[in-house]
Amino acid sequence: MKPEFQLLHRIAKKDSIAFRQLYEKYSAKVYNTALSYAQSVEDAEEITQDVFVKIHRSASKFKGKSSVNTWIYRIAVNTSLDYLKRKKRLSIVKLNNITVDKPDFEHPGVVLEKKEKAKALFKVIDTLPETQKTAFILSFIEELPRKEVANIMQTSLKATESLLQRAKSNLRKKLEKEYPNRKRKK
Amino acid sequence: MKKNEKEQWIDDVFDSWQGSARAVPNPDLFHRIEDQLSVVVPMRTWRIASAAAAILLLINAFVIQQHFQNERPMAEEQMQQNSYSNLISNYNIYE
Numbered sequence: 187m188k189p190e191f192q193l194l195h196r197i198a199k200k201d202s203i204a205f206r207q208l209y210e211k212y213s214a215k216v217y218n219t220a221l222s223y224a225q226s227v228e229d230a231e232e233i234t235q236d237v238f239v240k241i242h243r244s245a246s247k248f249k250g251k252s253s254v255n256t257w258i259y260r261i262a263v264n265t266s267l268d269y270l271k272r273k274k275r276l277s278i279v280k281l282n283n284i285t286v287d288k289p290d291f292e293h294p295g296v297v298l299e300k301k302e303k304a305k306a307l308f309k310v311i312d313t314l315p316e317t318q319k320t321a322f323i324l325s326f327i328e329e330l331p332r333k334e335v336a337n338i339m340q341t342s343l344k345a346t347e348s349l350l351q352r353a354k355s356n357l358r359k360k361l362e363k364e365y366p367n368r369k370r371k372k
Numbered sequence: 373m374k375k376n377e378k379e380q381w382i383d384d385v386f387d388s389w390q391g392s393a394r395a396v397p398n399p400d401l402f403h404r405i406e407d408q409l410s411v412v413v414p415m416r417t418w419r420i421a422s423a424a425a426a427i428l429l430l431i432n433a434f435v436i437q438q439h440f441q442n443e444r445p446m447a448e449e450q451m452q453q454n455s456y457s458n459l460i461s462n463y464n465i466y467e
Binding site for chain 2: 202206209213214217218221227230231234235238239242243293294295296297300301303304306307326327357358361362365366
């Protein structure tokens with residue numbers, strides 16, 4: 187049995203040491219994925235918490251059809267998307283036709299001289315449709331191989347590559363509007 | 373030239389992620405996860421809650437049954453009153 191499968195097997199038997207080991211191995215991946223979706227440190231922490239609670243509670247149901255990495259990323263992606271949908275439903279977005287804009291997200295890992303441009307990148311990522319956003323985050327931000335992205339999204343490699351292409355094309359179009367030195371129309 | 377500058381800026385935006393470090397979650401997060409997992413509702417609490425719910429349902433059922441039982445005699449009385457007044461008005465018995 188693969189070592190990670192053994193970890194899940196032990197977690198299913200409520201082995202707290204095994205759970206700690208799994209957390210140490212995957213918490214940064216889960217947290218960074220959540221951060222890319224939520225674009226908020228507090229929300230990302232809450233999502234990460236939910237993900238690991240789910241892992242603990244469903245460890246016994248893991249059948250080994252995918253790798254542990256794929257399984258955990260899948261939970262992280264689905265939990266992040268559910269969280270965003272829930273937050274959107276609960277938030278007061280429009281009040282008397284006034285839309286409240288959230289502040290631009292500053293990723294804590296970005297180097298200082300690239301922060302402004304990274305802010306623009308995350309701003310436009312946030313506007314992508316769910317599937318394009320997921321494909322882009324997993325491939326570009328998490329730097330996962332495209333085959334792994336396809337496994338996580340439970341789709342074909344070709345479909346994943348098509349999503350990525352569309353995502354990049356959409357991002358470029360949106361970034362053209364964000365370009366800071368563009369002349370404003372009178 | 374403006375177009376090249378814009379395209380370059382867009383390329384720079386895509387490149388801004390290069391060399392970034394992974395963010396690290398709050399060290400306290402694992403303890404919060406453990407705390408959440410350790411919350412278990414005792415069976416005794418479930419039993420008390422179920423019993424209370426059952427009692428409330430019974431009370432509600434009793435009240436509803438009483439309501440409909442009382443309504444029937446009242447309806448019958450009302451019908452009788454109506455037939456008396458019709459009799460009086462039709463035959464002008466007391467005029």
